[in-house]
Structure formats: C-alpha cells, structure tokens
Amino acid sequence: MLFAAALAYYLFFVYLPSSRAKAIPAGSAEFSFIDVGQGDAALIRTPEGCLVIDTGPRDSADRLVAYLKNEGIKKIDMLFISHADEDHIGGASALLGSFGVGAVYVPDINSGAPNFLLMKEAAHARGADVREATAGTSFSLGGMSVGVISPFLPLPEDENEGSLVMLLTLGTVRALFTGDLGTAGESLLLERYRLPDGSAGGRPLSDGSRTGFPRCDILKVGHHGSATSTSRLFAEAVSPSFAVISCGKNNRFGHPHAGTLLVLRAVGAGILRTDRDGTVVLTTDGHTVAVKSPAAAETAAAGCEGICHMPGISTPGLRRRSRRELRSCS
C-alpha cells in the first residue's frame, strides 16, 4: 500500500515534471509568435514534435530559450532560418546550445554572412546538420505538411527576397511565413500561382488576373509589416484571417507601416502584433483557428483592428460584428 502510494507520488509529482511538455491533442497544432522585440521567432508544436522558424535577435536569445523551456520543449525537430539577418538568426546559437536540434534549414548553404557562419559553427559543435531548403522542399511533422514555396533557384541577390517562405498545412488550415520577403519576391510568387487568362479556377485579384495561390488562415506578415512588403495583390491572394506582425515596441524602423496595416485591413485580416499583444499564440484543430494568448484574445475580442469577415474561424470571445460595423471596415 505504502509502495503504491509512493509510486503514485513519484509518477504524479516527480516523473511528470521531467516530461512536462504539454500534450498537443492529435490532429491539432499550436503556433506561438514569440515576442523577441524587433525580429521574428515562431514555435510550431504538433503532437509529434515541433519546429522553429527564425530565432529573433541575439539580445533576445535568453527570452527565446526561456519561452521554449517553459513550454517543456526538449528537442527542436526542425529549425528553419528564413535568412541570415541578425533579427532572424541571432538567437540560433543559443537555441542550438540549449536544445537538441534535428536539423537546421537555410535558403543559402553557401552564405558567407558572419551571422550564418556563427550559427553553422554552433550547429556543428552540437552535431546538428545544416541543410539547404528552397522552393519544393517539403516535410511532414505530426500530421502537418511543412512546405517551402520560395526562394526559387538561382537565389536572388537580395537576402530579404531570398527568404524562406513556408506554407504549413494542417487539415484545411494553412499558415504562411514569409520571413522578410519584399514585394519583388511576392510578385514572383504570384506569377508562379497565376492562372491562365480565361481560366475559371482560382480566385480573381483586383488587377483582373486569377490566382491559384492558397488562401491562408494565418499570415506571418513579411518584414515586420514594413512598407516594402505586403503588396495589395499579395494580401488579396493570401487573404489571411489572422495577420501576425512580429516587431519591437517603438522600434526605430517605424514597423509596422500605416500603409501595410491599411492593406491588411482592406482584405479583412485581423491584425495581431507582438509589440502590442506580446507573444501571440494561435491554436488549430485543422478546421478552425483560435486565439489563445490573453492579450491577443482581448485584441481579437475587440475586433482585431478590422476583422471584417472570418469564415470558418472560431475566436473565443470574438463578438459578431454588426452590418454597420462591417460596412465601416470596407
């Protein structure tokens, strides 16, 4: 009896904390857009493992590591670095030093950028492979398909335009991560998904073309919401329900740009921002998306800076907008 009680105590109070990674239910996933100040870092958890897209700047590395540890993460199955800018790769060495990493994926394996070489050194020291990923590379993790849809070869000169663009799909829910892709890279992507004139498929865009670009429920907005990303046509093609902007409070670049916010509002996206809402956590069961982090949920409940239509999206606490409000959005 005493033994049984001791065993129960061990299992519940001793054993569990060592595997305290909270379970992600089968068929679900969780997206955390981590507040790393001015930069990008996202943790995507599935029932069978996790991936990280970008690692924020070096001076936020402690915050990033702490977030993942607090989530009970022991191993990062795949680490994607969209490009070698400090605000995306700066925390990579700290992550590699703190967690097991299956492999690191980068768009340009031959990059000579000092930040890239540092990361590569850290990866080799930890025995993690560094591999190249470009358009067409794809993976599967915990029921989620993880596809790279840009850059195309040969790689563009401009590093931002060569950002890894990732399309994650679980059930009918899609999430798009565009790194710091600018409008030139967006146009190239749109061209690839453009349907022939007269085609009946796809969706019409405001320039009269039709696109087969997959409509996405979640968009990690390009380049921290700068004016050099998120063209009107690209926003129309992606048509996100949630647009997440990752940027620092009162950052010196003035991100996000007022014009970008207008574009996102015009296509009916609900805008969530790490500078205002802190770490933004969205969950999905493969059919609907819910806002989980309290500040972002409050923003969503207050109308999300212009949610005009959210078909198929469940946001706990999000009130229905009246017809008048809907009109005022457009």
Ligand SMILES: [Zn+2]
């Ligand atoms: Zn950036």
